[in-house]
Amino acid sequence: MKTFTDYLNQFGEIGEIQEVSHSLGTASGLPEINYHELVLAQSGEIGQVMTLKDQKVEILFFSAQAPEIGTRVSRTGKFLEIGLDQKLLGQVVNAFAQPIMPDKPIPSSEFRSLFTLPAGIASRKRITRFLETGVSVVDLLLPLGKGQRELVLGDRKTGKTDFLLKTIETQANQGMICIYAAIGKKMLDIKKVQELFEKQGVMQHLVIVAASSNEPAGLIYLAPYTAMTIAEYFKDLGHDVLIVLDDLTTHARSYREISLLARRFPGRNSYPAEIFFTHAQLLERSGNFVSQNGKEVAITCLPVAETIEGDIVGYIQTNLMSMTDGHIYFDNDLFANGRRPAINPFLSVTRVGRQTQTSLMRDINRELTSFLLLYEKMQGYTHFGAEVTDSVLQTLRTGERIITFLNQTQEAP
Amino acid sequence: MQQFLFTLIWAGGWEKATTSQLQADINRFIQLYTEDRKVQEQINILVAKSVSLNSLIGQVSRDMELYKNLVKTK
Numbered sequence: 001m002k003t004f005t006d007y008l009n010q011f012g013e014i015g016e017i018q019e020v021s022h023s024l025g026t027a028s029g030l031p032e033i034n035y036h037e038l039v040l041a042q043s044g045e046i047g048q049v050m051t052l053k054d055q056k057v058e059i060l061f062f063s064a065q066a067p068e069i070g071t072r073v074s075r076t077g078k079f080l081e082i083g084l085d086q087k088l089l090g091q092v093v094n095a096f097a098q099p100i101m102p103d104k105p106i107p108s109s110e111f112r113s114l115f116t117l118p119a120g121i122a123s124r125k126r127i128t129r130f131l132e133t134g135v136s137v138v139d140l141l142l143p144l145g146k147g148q149r150e151l152v153l154g155d156r157k158t159g160k161t162d163f164l165l166k167t168i169e170t171q172a173n174q175g176m177i178c179i180y181a182a183i184g185k186k187m188l189d190i191k192k193v194q195e196l197f198e199k200q201g202v203m204q205h206l207v208i209v210a211a212s213s214n215e216p217a218g219l220i221y222l223a224p225y226t227a228m229t230i231a232e233y234f235k236d237l238g239h240d241v242l243i244v245l246d247d248l249t250t251h252a253r254s255y256r257e258i259s260l261l262a263r264r265f266p267g268r269n270s271y272p273a274e275i276f277f278t279h280a281q282l283l284e285r286s287g288n289f290v291s292q293n294g295k296e297v298a299i300t301c302l303p304v305a306e307t308i309e310g311d312i313v314g315y316i317q318t319n320l321m322s323m324t325d326g327h328i329y330f331d332n333d334l335f336a337n338g339r340r341p342a343i344n345p346f347l348s349v350t351r352v353g354r355q356t357q358t359s360l361m362r363d364i365n366r367e368l369t370s371f372l373l374l375y376e377k378m379q380g381y382t383h384f385g386a387e388v389t390d391s392v393l394q395t396l397r398t399g400e401r402i403i404t405f406l407n408q409t410q411e412a413p
Numbered sequence: 414m415q416q417f418l419f420t421l422i423w424a425g426g427w428e429k430a431t432t433s434q435l436q437a438d439i440n441r442f443i444q445l446y447t448e449d450r451k452v453q454e455q456i457n458i459l460v461a462k463s464v465s466l467n468s469l470i471g472q473v474s475r476d477m478e479l480y481k482n483l484v485k486t487k
Contacts, residue, residue, distance in 0.1 A: 139415050140415055140416070140419060359464050359465060360464060360465060360469060361416065363465050363466035363467075364416055367423070367466055401422050401427060404432050404435050404436055404439075405422055405435070405439060407436075
């Protein structure tokens, strides 16, 4: 980026901050500025135009606090772009795709805007390739396909992240490029995730996009877009990509914070009216595509939504359910009963995964689903302490063995 | 591997085993599959050739003792 004076000379528009509210500032004196254009303050802060009003513009600054009232701001003529390169692999980067621990800067071979439109239907292809997660209950009962968008849903501390980390490990070991976006997570948790991947030796297939909970809402808001832009870059290079957005409820809360500060009209649960569009447009950027050389390349997306007290009909949760190709539900009760992962197969859905299965997998899926239903029913009988027949006992014993087989902790091979 | 292990249990393997014994054997099987190329190849071919669960159960039941010994001896 050039200096403040350079931009001022280039555009000849001197803006001035008139109002400040946390990281949002309102400026006047920028009549020709565009929506989403970047703004540079004299004090060095960078911001993005969020709203265009009659004589004023609202600017979201990517710092904890907007510049003081009276600070001069200048147009830049630029839009938010991140530098991309294959050397991003193995790095933990911030929402601007810059390494958090910069040993040496990553050279950028290409720059891309964060806010691009999803690819059209002509470049998309039916999902036919199976995606192995390494988690038996998912691979056998709720199969996923490469290019699928599957929501991961559940309360806090029910093993969602463990499942996602296992999936990343399995896929990274198979050579897939994985992007993990830690949205509003504690820095300590992000560090733990990084250490785990380093221990597993899969970091060279992975990019972690980290926007920790103590960063400004603007950066948390940008993190999933950065992750998706990195995923698209690797997809365009011909790689299959797995992207995990952990989690979009925190992202929605950050967006709500920004919108309320900007005094936008609040919708349901005080979220801005366009929250559905925001998430749908983001998730639509993933899918199964045909590359220029006719090869299939996919961005498989696993967004995460946190529920409260098992309430799966919350606003953001149901929004996300309706824009994904199914959901995996982590059940509090199953977790309390010692099931790992605590996935409830009867409340989970996969819409396109089954079309990737072989006839053997479909057979197993059918048998296992009907058996687990029977097992649940039989288990109900034993709660009364009633005498059970030999066939019921046999079912219960087989059920125990199947549950033992489906139980997988994070440490399990 | 998951399909093979499920079929092994479904076909009656580990019928008299305790939960911990079963868990330990499953882990050993997975380890064997990951480390031994030959075992990995054998299992992959077996699963790929089976078009239905019944055919895989048939194959697995025939060599049940062999698989059990595989886990014990390694």
